[in-house]
Amino acid sequence: MDISEYINKVKSNEIDIIEHTKKVIQECRKINKEYNYFNVISEELALEQAKELKKRIKKKDTKGNLFGVHVSVKDCVCVKDVESRAGSKILFGYRPVFDATVIQKAKEQGAIIIGKTSQDAFGYGSFNVNVGLDFKIPKNPFDKERATGGSSGGAAGITQKLDLPHIAISESTGGSIAAPASYCGVIGLCPTYGRVSRYGLMDYANSLDKIGVMSKNIEDCAVLLHVIAGHDNKDSTSLEEPVENYPEFVNKKSRLKIGIIKESLAKGIDPEVKDSVLNTIKKLHDNGIKTQEVSLPLVFKYGVQTYYLISLTETSTNLAKFCGMRYGYEEKLEGNFNEYFSKIRSNAFNREAKRRIILGTFARMAGFRDAYYSKAMKVRTLMIQEYKKLFKKFDLLVCPTMPNVAPKFYEIDKLTPMQNFMMDIMTAGPNLAGFPHLSMPCGPEDNLPVGIMFTADHLEEKKLIQIAGIIEKLK
Amino acid sequence: MKFTKDIIIGLEIHVELNTNTKLFCSCPTKGSEKPNSRVCEICLGHPGSKPVVNKKAIEYALKLALALNCKISQEIVFSRKSYFYPDMSKNYQITQYEVPLGKNGKINLKDSSIGITRVHIEEDPASLIHPKGISSSKFVLVDYNRSGNPLCEIVTEPEIDSPKEAREFMKQLITILQYLRIFVPGQNIIKADVNISIKESGYARAEIKNVSGFKEIERALEYEIERQKQLIHGNKKLKQETRAWLPEKGITQLLRTKETEEDYGYIIDPDLVPFEINNELINKLKKELPELPEQKVKKYTEKYKIAKDDAFVISSELKLTELFENIIKKIDPILASKWIRRELIRVLNYNKIELSDFKINETHFIDLLKSIQDKKITEKTAQGLLEKLIEKDFDVNAFVKKENLLIISDSNIIEKYCKEAISENQKVVDDYKKGNENSINFLVGQVMRKSKGKTDAREVKELLKRLIK
Incomplete structure (x- = not known):
């Protein structure tokens, strides 16, 4: 089921958002027991949000590009009132007093936050084995003896493993989106530096950190990126250029x-x-x-x-x-x-x-x-x-x-x-x-995933979305 | 640098700018004094929060740099100064290092000029509260209300020669800050770290931290110079050290000896993009700059022909300057300057009223001076009225009328008083005739008393002289 179809079913109440959210949480818990993709599953917040959406459905107030979409969040991105530790013991028990700008934007569009995904502590790693003290190392969805890649390993793992509509907010400093996306066989898009606000992102390296997206298909990725991109007065390094309508480029033909x-x-x-x-x-x-x-x-x-x-x-x-x-x-x-x-x-x-x-x-x-x-x-x-x-x-x-x-x-x-x-x-x-840049799976389906990576000029995310759309259709 | 002078003093001044909000967040700089009530995730340094620079604070700092004749940098760049201390919410301070916003400026004092090395802007740390005093407290409380307030740091060249000059410098700096309306004394904090060394020790430098107020700076320096001299006379060697000023005891106290310069591992703050200072902004700020004390002195002496000393005293206090400039719209500037410089300050000093606290109804003050100017009341009467006016405001003209204080212009009445005084004090008159010139002043006093001060003393004196002859 693609994301727009899912959203329509939620809006029309064909999918009961509360029951469905319970199911998603339950599934995440089950997966997490085996694979350690979450540092926190925020069941309470998710149900609260689902109930809120339910009320809105009754009032026929269903605006929102992510209406009812379940979104996981890399641990280093602040979610108000949900323990956020950037994967490190030193932030034990820390519940941010504010939402990161990306979270605020996603919530405004009706997204339901399901939890904080595992990462190398502070993003320090390429395999997600450098987890914080007392944290568990996530395991590759295809082979539990192998790494997910890092540092956004939890995000990549749950994106691959969860068989229900879901998109992941993740983050890259030196390759933390592309690497795990490659090892786990999902799409990972890291936008231009400054395209997505860093407000509420716990810093690894400020001049390099970028919040991005992981998903099973390019349309989901484009939809979420479109929601979270854009200028933010709270982040001095965020870019003022207008945001393009990314989902339009999924099926757009052009000579690249x-x-x-x-x-x-x-x-x-x-x-x-x-x-x-x-x-x-x-x-x-x-x-x-x-x-x-x-x-x-x-x-x-x-x-x-x-x-x-x-x-x-x-x-x-x-x-x-x-x-x-x-x-x-x-x-x-x-x-x-x-x-x-x-x-x-x-x-x-x-x-x-x-x-x-x-x-x-x-x-x-x-x-x-x-x-x-x-x-x-x-x-x-x-x-x-x-x-x-x-x-x-x-x-x-x-x-x-x-x-x-x-x-x-x-x-x-x-x-x-x-x-x-x-x-x-x-x-x-x-x-x-x-x-x-964008990484997407390109190998034969029965083998371990291989990632192919495309890099575009600053603010040319649309070209990454186009090429991913083309490759998806090659299969 | 090679020093030759007896005393070498350099100042590093921190002044809090009077903005409404903090330097990197929108928390108010004033308001509730309840600890940690004016804070947010940014000034508390919570993970994920990011600073956004307050443009007003930058403008204020630029104005100061311009007023201090500094060369202005082409962009604003912030750096992180890293060190661990409980008053630092991020354990680094956002400041300026490589590129200060202004450098190579100067302040002109009455008889000298002091070079300004640099002017930069930075965030204030939190305040530390030691509940049982700094030495005996087992713990410290931190109040972040102040954390993130905009500070300007002004560093002078080591060109100050005496404690008195240091005081003059501070006084002049505070005046300039007031003129620029970027600082309110009593409300915003101003503190100086004072570097002092003397020739006898081979210029071993002591740094006295956090001295506030220009009077305190003079006191601290006087004490410290004396202390250093005595150590040298006692054949002790001075070490480079950091000291604290204890104003209640009037002494400085050792904090630590300095063996090496600390390394703060500065890097450019990557959360704050460099911010261009274009000519448009500089021109706009230059236009907004008020006339500064130096320019005022020039104007007062050249245009209004006021004594240089009076001009200097008046222009050194924003309140007096404003008062002066308002009243000379109606009053002769020389008369106005004398009455402000001499009489007003006398009354304030006598009543122990600080300039910052004093208020006067300008209309009534003008009425008072106008009456003098038009010779409607005597200076003596006016002095008395001014004393009352400083205490409590009243309608001067109405009061003069009601109490019948107008100068006595009827020469018959004056002559009558004079004759009375002569006949009642024949002995004094004789003294005068014998050549004791001063004795006539007693007679003048008698006439003044009789007329309740409503006669012009000079006129009376002349008349008495004529009558006695």
Whole structure:
């Protein structure tokens, strides 16, 4: 059932929204027991919202582009009164006093929030194995021995596993939407930096964070993106350009020109990933879409390093606020302030958070700042220019989302931190440069999912939606 | 920098700008004093909240930078200054580091000029309350009402030579702030961190934190210079250190010795996009700038021919300036300046009334001065009336009429009083005749008393001289 059909059935009361919401919650609970996709299932809020919609249905007041649609929310996006922890123990018990702008917008359009999805704590990871202390690692919907990808692993997992209409609000800093979408075989769209308000998003790296969408099909994705995109006075970095009507582009024909990123298909890529991606490109080619090989030397040489320098530097300041004082995890008040906050941070941050705080703090100390952080900012500008040159000739760039299929947990354990960071080789570039990108499944259905990723110029989300629409119809 | 002077003083001043809302959120800067009642997720630093800059505060700070003759930067960029402290809601402060909004300015004092290194804008931290005093309290309470209030930081060059000059500087800065209407004394906080070193110690620098008020700055500096000198005389070596000023005890106290400069790991705040300062904005603000004290002195002395000292005193107080400029629409400026500079200030000092608290009905003040100007009442009568007027407002003209205070213009009556005074004080008259010039003043006093001050003293004196001859 597609989303518009579902919404119509809710509005006409053919689907009883209260009963259906109960069913969704029950199903989520069942899945969660096995797969750990939720940090919180917000049953109370969901039922309250469902009852509210029910009242409106009776009054024939059923306006809303998401009327009755169940939406899950990555844990780092604030939902008023629902425990929101960004996957970290240090935010234990924290219930935001306000809704993120995206939540407010979704609620206004009649969305029902069902819970907070699992993530690497603060988004620090590519596999969702870096969950916070006392949190459970989500498991791949196709093989419980494998990772979902991260950091939005819970969002990707539940989007794949839940067989009822549902869309996920998720978030990417360096690939956290594309990576899990790839491993879990769903669509993940990360918009242009600034297209969707970050107000209410718990910061990982402010100049990189983007709220986006995960869904089973491109129409759902376009509908939700259309609701949450747009300028927000509360976020100084949000863009003022008007929002296009994304759902219109799902079935829109046009002549797209695609550049195939040469470096992304060089050595180090799993052959099955390469085959699936090239196979899809060939099909597009056969359908009259022009393709040509292109090169992004700077992005592939320095993208990951630059991404980590900037993101860790910023994040080390963002995480300073967590000190067990105003909200979140607390312990008995003992010692002086320095002793107390050090204890809190020692006991409630996981290993990866500590690693990133230390690295990021180092990179911004006097004497190192110019060599690392300031230089990284300059390299980022050069990378944007490298992309922009290609976007003069091409509508989209294509590459695999991840160099592999979802790895097994024991394989991940063997990776060094540096190998871990290198998993972001495909996704770091567009994330760093703020370009919208989309990952969608492209492999044979009976195998583990493979993701193909398209990147568009700033504010060209519509082209991503178009290409996804075309690929969906190829199947 | 190589120093040669005996005393080197530099100031770092924090002044709270008088905006309605905080620097990065819409919480009011004034209102309920109940702790933590004027707060939101932004000024409490809740995860997910984001700052949005208050353009009014930027305009205020720019006006100040312009008034201090600063070079204005082309864009506003905010930085994060990271350090852990319980009064910091985010454990970093949003401030300006790499690019302050103004630099290389100066303030002209009466006889000197002090360079301004930089002017920048930043958010105020919360206030800490130690329920049992700072040293004995086992815990501290935090009130975030102040958290996020807009502050302007003004850093001077180390060019101040004496505690007196530091006081003059602060006084002049406060006056400029008032002129700009971006600061209300008594309502907005102004505090200075004072750096002081003396030649004898080889310029080992002490920093005195959080001294408020220009009088306190002078006191603190006087004490600190004396302390440093005594240590040197006692053959002790001075260390670079941070001290606190205890105004009740009139002493400074060691807070910590400074071995290294702290590293705040500054980065540009990525939540706040750089904000361009275009010429249009600068021109608009320049147009809005009022005449500043320096320009007032020039105008008063050149256009109105007022004594420089009077012009300086009047222009150094916004209230006096406003009063002066209003009354000279009807009153001779020289007369007005004298009465404000001398009589009004005398009465205020005598009654221990602070300028910030004093009120006067301008119409009645003008009536009073007009009566002097038109020689309807004597200066003596006017002084008495002014004293009353400061206490409580009344209709001066009606009162003069009712109490019959008009100057006695009938020369027969004056002559009658004079003759009486002469005949009643023959001994004094003799003294005068013997050459004791001053003794005539006694007779003048007698006439004044008889006429209840309603005669012109100079006129009486001349008449007495003639009558005695």
